[in-house]
Amino acid sequence: MSHRIAIVISRFNEKVTSGLLKGAQAELSERGAPVADADIFEVPGAFETPLVAKKLALSGKFDGVVCLGAVIKGETAHFEYISEAAAHGLMQVSLETGVPASFGILTTYTAEQAFARCADDSHNKGREAAAACVEALAALAKI
Numbered sequence: 001m002s003h004r005i006a007i008v009i010s011r012f013n014e015k016v017t018s019g020l021l022k023g024a025q026a027e028l029s030e031r032g033a034p035v036a037d038a039d040i041f042e043v044p045g046a047f048e049t050p051l052v053a054k055k056l057a058l059s060g061k062f063d064g065v066v067c068l069g070a071v072i073k074g075e076t077a078h079f080e081y082i083s084e085a086a087a088h089g090l091m092q093v094s095l096e097t098g099v100p101a102s103f104g105i106l107t108t109y110t111a112e113q114a115f116a117r118c119a120d121d122s123h124n125k126g127r128e129a130a131a132a133c134v135e136a137l138a139a140l141a142k143i
């Protein structure tokens, strides 16, 4: 069954998130759910992903939302607050709307860790988030 999936992508750390996007798009195409450019929505940072994901989930136009971002620790506690807000916010979107909003937001301590998770290989977390969205839809369809 083909699903209509939207992607929400953060521009912050764009060199990393662009790799996540490529992984997610490849995974969704391989699973028969290719994403049109018009269904890719950019936000400034991970903190903004839940708001746009919820609007998409409530629109009735999409079966699932894949959310991509990269939060990389800096000098302050900002990393913790953004990471938790994005994780909690996206979980709330899924639970409140019934539309899976998968968590493809890297939360790494170093840039090296982030780049190791956005390359064109099996470690790509964009692929993982895309797969999780499709597989959550399959589970929901059985209920």
Ligand SMILES: Nc1c(NC[C@H](O)[C@H](O)[C@H](O)CO)[nH]c(=O)[nH]c1=O
Pocket: 010, 012, 013, 044, 045, 046, 047, 048, 069, 070, 071, 072, 073, 078, 082
């Ligand atoms: N430092 C990172 C951010 N910061 C920006 C926030 O996500 C948000 O856009 C801002 O606080 C305004 O509301 N975002 C990331 O995605 N990754 C980071 O490493």
Ligand SMILES: CC(=O)[C@@H](O)COP(=O)(O)O
Pocket: 071, 072, 073, 074, 075, 076, 077, 078, 079, 082
């Ligand atoms: C995670 C972030 O907010 C990133 O911009 C690092 O910021 P800071 O060095 O101010 O903690």
